[in-house]
Amino acid sequence: MVHIHGDSPLTGEEKAAADTLADDPSRRRFLGQAGLLGLGLASQSLAQNLAPTEKPSTPPEQRQPQSPEQRLGWAVVGLGEFALGQVLPALREARKSRLVALVSGSPEKARRVAEQNGVSPKNIYTYRNFDSIRDNPGIDVVYLVLPNGLHAEYSVRASRAGKHVMSEKPMATSSAEARQMIDAARTAGKKLMIAYRAQFEPRHVEVARLTQARVLGQPRQMMGEFVQNMGDPKQWRLDRELAGGGSLPDIGLYPLNFSRFVMGAEPTEVMAQIFTSPSDPRFREVEDRVAFTLQFPDGVVGSFMSGYSSHRSARFRVMSERGWADLDPAFQYEGNRLRVGRRVGQQEGTDQREVENKSQFVLEIDELSSAILENREPKTPGEEGLRDHLIMEAIYQSAREHRPVQPLGLAAVAGRRT
Known part of the structure; x- marks a missing residue:
């Protein structure tokens, strides 16, 4: 079964909270508040330049992990379903990364x-003794799979x-927290990367290539949605202190960040509305549905929707002068599908694109290891997450004030851009 991020009360990254800080009395209130202590038809390519840039397959010798001494050691913090089902398997497949330590509230x-994963017992940590990882030279990287508020x-x-x-996305609960994370990494001379897996998923990368290369002409519009029906009102994703917000930072962040990746540019203006039923016990602290519009340079407009009270749907489409690129479903761990439509002369055709089925999780993990080994900035650094927080804060402001808002501070954020 393929799970979408957060598609049931305690699935995906949510279950990470079930073993978060359980042995730390000063933090048990978080778990108590969150209720978590108990637990298209294929066709020939329409034009030569529509062909994916990736090779059909990677030679087996290039898929093999490097020797242990050539791979960086990773510690995974939080052992929920997402960590067990996605992160740990990806670390087993990674070429430049390997699992060496675990941090959990459940010994x-x-x-x-x-x-099960060949980790030495001496490399098991709790949240109480987390800081002692400084004494373990075998740990190079820490992967945070925790509730947003932590x-x-x-x-x-x-x-x-x-x-x-x-750090899993969203990187924090506010732009102020995001800056704290960036500043701490910079002071320590260490890398900080945000796990925007969609920027590594081959079909998503292909949509960005087609759009930025203007293969289908000038992009005009984007449309996207990520909605699902949340269950238990006690889950941590509906707790503002732990989540930082509702559907927007959780799943609305996917089309928001991906639209920026597709365009290779930042939005100049946002407009938003929030719809939340006051009688629904799930939404006492966080929002339900958010409809937001992003205006990009050259007049490109993106219209997006996130929601916590609708049947699950995750789609994204870019419409250009001479065609379109459509991801449906989009944002899944597996099984995303890309179709491209184009008009050639008087004929229109649809091409279901096949690209190499590389793991987005392996690719993003090895990207950070590569950046460390090569002493360069990773593809999705902390600044990428900070920009998203600045845009989300503008979205919330627009919804409150019922007017268009220009995101502040985007141009001043240093670091690599999408």
């Missing part, structure tokens, strides 16, 4: 997972411990 679970604290602590950091 019994950590021992079991360590046994990202900033543990990212800063990992940087101060002398470790590079991969």
Whole structure:
């Protein structure tokens, strides 16, 4: 079964919270508040330049992991379903990264997972002794798979411990927290990367290539949605302190970030509305549905929707002068489908694009290891997450004030852009 991020009350990254800080009395209130202590037809290409740039397959010798001493050591913080089902398998397949340590609030679970994954018992940590990772030279990178409200604290602590950091998205609960994470990594001389997996998924990369190369002409519009029906009102994603917001930072962030990646540019103006039923117990603290429009340079407009009370749907489409590129479904762990439509003369055709089925998780993990080994900035650094927070804050402001808002501070954010 293919799971979409957060498609049931405790699926995906959500279950990471079930073993987060359970042994830290000062933090148990978070778990108590969150209720988590208990747990198209294929056709020939329409034109030569529509062909994907990737080779049909990667030679087996290029897929093999490097020797252990050539791979960086990763510690995974949080052992929920997402970590167990996606992150750990990706680390087993990665060429430049390997699992060496675990951090969990459940020692019994950590021992079991360590046994299954060849992790030494001495490399099992709790949240109480997390800072002692500074004394383990075998840990190069810390991967945070925690509720959003804990990202900033543990990212800063990992940087101060002398470790590079991969943080799940959203990187924090505010732009202020995002800046704290960036500053801590910079002060420590370490890398900070945000796990925007869609920027590594081959079909998404192909949409960006087609759009930025103007293969289908000048882009005009984008449309996207990521909606799902959330269940248990006690889950941490509906707790503002832990989540930072509702559907927007959780799943609305996917079309938001991907639209920026596709365009290779930042929005100049946003307009938004929020729709939340006051009688629905799930939305006492966070929003349900968010409709937002992003205006990009050259008059390109993107219209997007996120929601927590609708049947699941995740789609994205770019419409250009001479055709379109459509991802439906989009944003899944597996099974995303890309179709491209184009008019040639008097004929229109649709091409279901086949690209190499590389793991987006392996690709993003090895990207950070490569950046560390090559001493360069990773593809999706902390600044990428900060820009998204600035845009989301403008979206919330627009919804409150019922007017268009220009995101502030985007141009001043240093670092690599999409």
